[in-house]
Amino acid sequence: MVLTRFGGPEVLELRDVASPEPGPGEVVVDVAAVSLNNTDVWTRAGAYGTTEPAGWLGPIDFPRVQGADVCGHVARIGEGVSEDLLGQRVLIDPVVRYSDGPERLVESVLGSEVDGGYAEQVVVRADRVHDVTGSPLSDEQLACLPISYGTATGMLERANVGSGETILVTGASGGVGLALVGLAAARGARVIALSSRDKAAAVQEAGADVVVDRGGGDVGEQLADLVPAGLDAVADVVGGGLVAVAMPHVRPGGRWVVAGAVSGPVIELDLRQLYLRSISLLGSTMHTPEQFEVLVSAARAGQVRPVVARTFPLEEVRAAHEEFERREHVGKLVLQP
Template sequence: MNSIPTYMHAVTLIGHGDLDKLVYREDVLTPQPKANQVLIKVAAAGVNNTDINTRTAWYSKGDNDSDDASWSGTALSLPLIQGADVCGEIVAVGTNVDISRVGERVLIEPCINQVNGEQLATPWYLGSECDGGFAQYTCVDSAHAYAVNSTLTNVELASFPCSYSTAENMLTKANVTEHDTVLISGASGGVGSAAIQLAKARGATVIAITSEAKRQQIIDLGADKAVSRNDDLIKCLGKNSIDVVIDLVAGEKWPVFLEVLRPGGRYAVSGAIGGALVELDIRTLYLKDLSFFGCTVLQPQVFANLIKRIEQGQIKPLVALSFPLKQIADAQQAFQKKQHIGKIVLEINR
């Protein structure tokens, strides 16, 4: 086993703002695992909306005020190492962790509910309330490091944790089954493309909303039907035609989702890239007996179920581009152009 260096290279977020707030360093102290933790040598880490939203203080409800600029609504402790999608190898363990875990290839569950064996009152997110994977090494509790037995590459595996667990969590909370017709917004993004695969793995019928240019790729991914984001959904699908809406977009067209939902339908949301403020006619909510699910904290079974689907080959990775860690600015710029399908991944030692 290679020796663990005293210092590591990492990208640190030094404040809220533009890409200049991301600083590449080679003199960051390598973390040490506490009693219930493992030290992971990071091989690859995916780029997500949450990285950019955190950097720009998008989560703030106070005009980008840094006092509430994390997804949990609290101030960040800066400098911070971001990165919620992590694939790597356990290289050291704390005193309460079985030494046999050293050498395991793992994925980190990004929703952190315990630190050094103690349950958190409010869960953290990897790379937000604690340091994440945009670094050579990172530490998490052993319970959040899941061994994965797969022939997929590290880059491919790093495309799964955040997007796919978010999608699986939405489908779990909305109780999607093989009897459901599911409408997915933002279908070409990381979570949307994951939701297509995971909904199909449950046997559901999937209708995906995407751009006209990406329609065929979305069909090839498994969607039963793809509609354009510019289409009139009521004309295309009909009122009361959908059992479940998996929404990552929101925005001004949001009210139509409630129109296409059947009475008793379920709406699950974990993103608002089209606009966070929407107009809700509360009568539609109660007269149609709709159920709404906000989805951030993972249900207990979600990540373990995701690992099983990966190992059984029920879902496949979608890696659009990869960059070395030093080029994180280029990776985030490519991410924001939204020209890709799937994930953009940083190779930490490339």
């Protein structure tokens, strides 16, 4: 399924294209499952542009095959790649290129700057595939992990969330939110999740100790009752007006880590809430290679249990995008080539 231009789901077209060939240090992976993300629909729409339509990291070369979250099997290898990889079930790190420097920032992503997994095959660097042959998770569950769970792992690592702490997860029924709930609970944290009432049961099943109904009255008052001593951390993918509402309920020395702004990127914030109480405000984009290794280890051991909301055949990707944008599902939507 090829992205032909910026626009609605209709700009995705089914085409026959040449099978990819691996170059030196590369492998070709037969795609078993590929999941959808916010980045897919926003990139398709050009929603990252401020004045002109643009992809996540800038201009997009069309036609482009989207799809960053890929689980599959290594089918062919390029020069210099170990034959041991052939036939392995693998999870792909979707970051094609990390920057050098003290913070390994993301510079290029599968399905954005290079062709991704909305296809029967994808070619990637051999050092980006991780063996998950023995994982108890299904191909569809594994395909849920890279972007959402990678982002969630990066957030929790950067905020240093540990056992016994209380964390608020915003947007808890979404892909990253649900990942945060499960991963934070697995670390032994007390998880307070912010979600709609109709999705509360699914969020609680994923590991939340308490679900706060975002439409059930003053969120600040609910937090004051639940955590009178204050939150140790907030993992935020919502942004918008929630920041001003919830920031007063973070304890002195607490952490607020943000990796999204689905309710709005521009906020009002009384800076005294930060500096007078020494609260850390942290930005987090996806994951580092080391953080992805942490996630892969958890997947191999079956310590994460991603929720697959629904699967679609690849040729129905337009319908999958439409369902994703309705945001009525809990968990991940997965394509099966």
